[in-house]
Amino acid sequence: MQNRVLLIEDDDELRQLLARYLDSQGFTVREAANGEDGLALAAEHHCDVVVLDIMLPDLNGLEVLRRLRSRTHLPVILLTARGDETDRIVGFEVGADDYIPKPCNPRELVARLQALLRRISWDQKTEADAVRHYGDVRLEPDQRRILLNDQVLDLTATEYEILQVLLAHAGSVVRKTDLMQWALGRRLSPHDRTLDMHISNLRRKLADQGGKRIETVRGLGYSYRVPA
The missing domain is CATH 1.10.10.10 (Winged helix-like DNA-binding domain superfamily/Winged helix DNA-binding domain)
Known part of the structure; x- marks a missing residue:
């Protein structure tokens, strides 16, 4: 079964690049260009992990994370501006599982996703x-x-x-x-x-x-x- 990723990113070029690469690596990807659409997709379509940009045009990514955390424990990886320590600290306080600084290397994103999902799957099978x-x-x-x-x-x-x-x-x-x-x-x-x-x-x-x-x-x- 393919792992399902919800990708919430307003930069069309980056989002499409990441989506294509994730698809080539065996992930099923749903895309959202803003926070409201991302929350709607998270509510309507089951996914295994969320990749969330902090800088979104409507809702701040941290607010999206807060709303996600109020109703789900889905793993969330944040995309953050390089060197922005404050956003990362607040993101972890709100409930992020990991972060990747932008510009994002697609190979690193896949490695982080696989590691996160592998830990969860391993626990479920072997604990x-x-x-x-x-x-x-x-x-x-x-x-x-x-x-x-x-x-x-x-x-x-x-x-x-x-x-x-x-x-x-x-x-x-x-x-x-x-x-x-x-x-x-x-x-x-x-x-x-x-x-x-x-x-x-x-x-x-x-x-x-x-x-x-x-x-x-x-x-x-x-x-x-x-x-x-």
């Missing part, structure tokens, strides 16, 4: 059904969800991946390079703060502002500490 407890946190692999004090955490697909890796290695340090590879499916590159942003969001959702649950081990990575 044991057994519920696991880590103090007041419960991992339910069959439902792809994590609960804190019996309340389901509102996690993106990537946040789920990161947290379940940290939980599986609770009490041990997970190197940033390993966590990036296992949870995001790519190597850690210099100045890439994607992982740090996701960790920050997880701490906020776990009410872990002091870093007592997810501890930063300077120069190495992160460690999840199960509360006593």
Whole structure:
């Protein structure tokens, strides 16, 4: 079965270029040139992942992301202006799973899409059904969800991946390079703060502002500490 991509991009030339390349790589692509049309397609047609430009002519891409997140946990990859750190930070806070700076290399987009979809598919096929407890946190692999004090955490697909890796290695340090590879499916590159942003969001959702649950081990990575 082909993976279905919803591509929301107002630049006609870029959108058509990416759509043709994705189609050549085996993806089924639906296109939208603005935020309202993109939201309508997301509601009417099932898709597996959304590629969303931040700069749209009607609704800002971040507002589109907010509306998507209010009703779905579909993985979302943002297309952002190169060097615009603020948009990336806000995008992760709103619920983006990954980002690619523009101008976008079609091959890199395909690699990111395949890595994201592969992680989700692998979890669905191989995760044991057994519920696991880590103090007041419960991992339910069959439902792809994590609960804190019996309340389901509102996690993106990537946040789920990161947290379940940290939980599986609770009490041990997970190197940033390993966590990036296992949870995001790519190597850690210099100045890439994607992982740090996701960790920050997880701490906020776990009410872990002091870093007592997810501890930063300077120069190495992160460690999840199960509360006593």
